[in-house]
Amino acid sequence: MPTIKDVAKEAGVSIATVSYVLNNKIDAVSEETRQEVWRAVEKIGYMPNVTARNLRSSRSRLIGYAWHEQPRSAMNPVLHNFAYFLAQAAEAAGYHLLTFTFPSYDPIPVYDELIRTGRVDGFIIASTVTDDPRVRYLLKRDFPFVAFGRANSEWDFAWVDTDGEAGFAEGVNTLRAYGHERIAMIAYDAGSLSGNYRVNGYISAMQAAGLPIPENYIWRGIHDDQTGREALSYWCALPLDQRPTAILAVSDMIAVGVCEQARQCGIHIGRDVSVIGFDNMPLTQYLQPSMSTFEQPLEEIGRACIDMLCTLLAKQPLDPHERNVLLPPRLILRDSVGSAP
Amino acid sequence: MPTIKDVAKEAGVSIATVSYVLNNKIDAVSEETRQEVWRAVEKIGYMPNVTARNLRSSRSRLIGYAWHEQPRSAMNPVLHNFAYFLAQAAEAAGYHLLTFTFPSYDPIPVYDELIRTGRVDGFIIASTVTDDPRVRYLLKRDFPFVAFGRANSEWDFAWVDTDGEAGFAEGVNTLRAYGHERIAMIAYDAGSLSGNYRVNGYISAMQAAGLPIPENYIWRGIHDDQTGREALSYWCALPLDQRPTAILAVSDMIAVGVCEQARQCGIHIGRDVSVIGFDNMPLTQYLQPSMSTFEQPLEEIGRACIDMLCTLLAKQPLDPHERNVLLPPRLILRDSVGSAP
DNA sequence: CTGTTAGCGCTTTCAC
DNA sequence: GTGAAAGCGCTAACAG
Secondary structure, three states, X not given: OOOHHHHHHHHOOOHHHHHHHHOOOHHHOOHHHHHHHHHHHHHHOOOOOXXXXXXXXXXXXXXEEEEEOOOHHHOOHHHHHHHHHHHHHHHHOOOEEEEEXXXXXXXXXXXXXXXXXXXXXXXXXXXXXXXXXXXXXXXXXXXXXXXXOOOOOOOOOOEEEEOHHHHHHHHHHHHHHOOXXXXXXXXXXXXXXXXXXXXXXXXXXXXXXXXXXXXXXXXXXXXXXXXXXXXXXXXXXXXXXXXXXXXXEXXXXXXXXXXXXXXXXXXXXXXXXXXXXXXXXXXXXXXXXXXXXXXXXXXXXXXXXXXXXXXXXXXXXXXXXXXXXXXXXXXXXXXXXXXXX | OOOHHHHHHHHOOOHHHHHHHHOOOHHHOOHHHHHHHHHHHXXXXXXXXXXXXXXXXXXXXXXXXXXXXXXXXXXXXXXXXXXXXXXXXXXXXXXXXXXXXXOOOOOHHXXXXXXXXXXXXXXXXXXXXXXXHHHXXXXXXXXXXXXEOOOOOOOOOOEEEEOHHHHHHHHHHHHHHOOOOOEEEXXXXXXXXXXXXXXXXXXXXXXXXXXXXXXXHEEEEOOXXXXXXXXXXXXXXXXXXXXXXXXXXXXXXXXXXXXXXXXXXOOOEOOOEEEEOOOOOOOHHHOOOOOEEEEOOHHHHHHHHHHHHHHHHOOOOOOHHHOEEEEOOEEEOOOOOXXXX
């Protein structure tokens, strides 16, 4: 691979001059010399060695993004897609994405190593939770990062998130427009942040509409179809006039479980009970009935994360108002939603 | 961030000695000194700077993996998942994955830049095609890479692939066991390698079974549901006794199209017509009826790719028999397959 | 056994 | 305008 020396020799100048030209030190070099250097660069096919540059500037131009270890059953196309958009945005900003994996029970050592070895300049972290150890660690270490997802409200850091609250409020209002009044929701367990924001949206929209929320209308469980099954079984055991006619679920997987259980119970989704999921997983539109769901604006979120991180990396001040970005999900109505029975 | 100098100072030795200890130059340093150095390392919290190491050894310890630009409609969870397994395997081997994106119409500049700037030590490339420009380029440049997928048979390079031929043969035989004889298939257009291997498996199994393959039993199209719809419409226009009773599709998306069209035509999948897709996309088991499909052994493929690439990077000889690995997909039978009508 | 030293390829003062 | 030279943090001859 040719180096700056080869170019210098070819152009008959010093390596310093070549460096000036390459780095557009505009008035450090005569037009004539500049031409000559570029000619040599072209001829030799030279490109600056990234590693050397990085060593010199003690940066890596790499952004770390971690995939959680996940059981196949709970595999989440959302985060994989997100990674794609991140990579795209990072490139546009002159960075590359370094992807790594970590055991969710002990993330810190991996992050720590990446930092201490100078592997990455910053991180994008996803799937944040309350008391997220990564956020706490990175904050303490004062290492640049942007989160896709919020954490403890007393922690001040840059994040971008889908506005689950607004989404679920919209969900409630849309269902009301279809005539539903007994609207229930399935949430994650109480420790889940994203789940709770959606619960808040649900509750406030219900209250604003003057609709009662019976205590047993908020079911909690994990991100799988079993949760949906159990929730529906439970509600179906209620007297008919107490049964919800519409259900908002925090994820498509859960919503799918509801539909599966409904089929077994002879309940017709979209007629007897309406269902809305979350994430717009591939194939949701081909379920029977096609599943209504919320689509997260992953491309925008990815871009926003990278933009903010680049600002941090450039040591530029980030306007406090712009440190936190909330983007609304898009409701996609399909056949799983119908008029109230 | 502490450097080797700090450790040297702390331990009261030279930086060379620290380096020896760190690199396990076993009989270059006395046990006593070694202890002392490690103590200093621990105390200071030192980790060697990766960039400096890389510059010195002119390597990057990074493996490049590209995501294709893809329309949202054709989004392929398979490759995203694959990336996860690659990252995992790479880490186990002391590498990291650098993910990037490229416009499929012109991939070379991106690869070229990554090589010339010394960004990566090697590539994993996926979704290879006939005359794949990336394979041709990397081969010409003699740059280390391993492909997930084959290319021109006259090109000699390391690859790992799902054995679509064996898979489709198994598909045919399984369908035969269910009593099917009029078995059709939906392939990609003739330029697709993976598609063609599957066609070969289909044809040879049919012939081995002494079953005829009418010319119009192989439909070709792109990777979307529309292709499946068109294929089924066409076959349904045939006289009943010429209509296939079972269909093998090269992808789940196509198979889903078949099912959708079937519903519109009043055809009952799994009873009137059996269908098998490919990829085991998330949610396929929740379709109505649940979709039979092939699952690619992505984790094994990822590991095999990384193993081979690491061998190449270590400049160790790769046994010619081991340069090419074919792994069988796993057939998952669900309700879309039933006895022949 | 341990230390001195020469780079890896590049950027950036500082002289001229 | 241009070049000589220092040095980013590390490894590996080479000397002692």
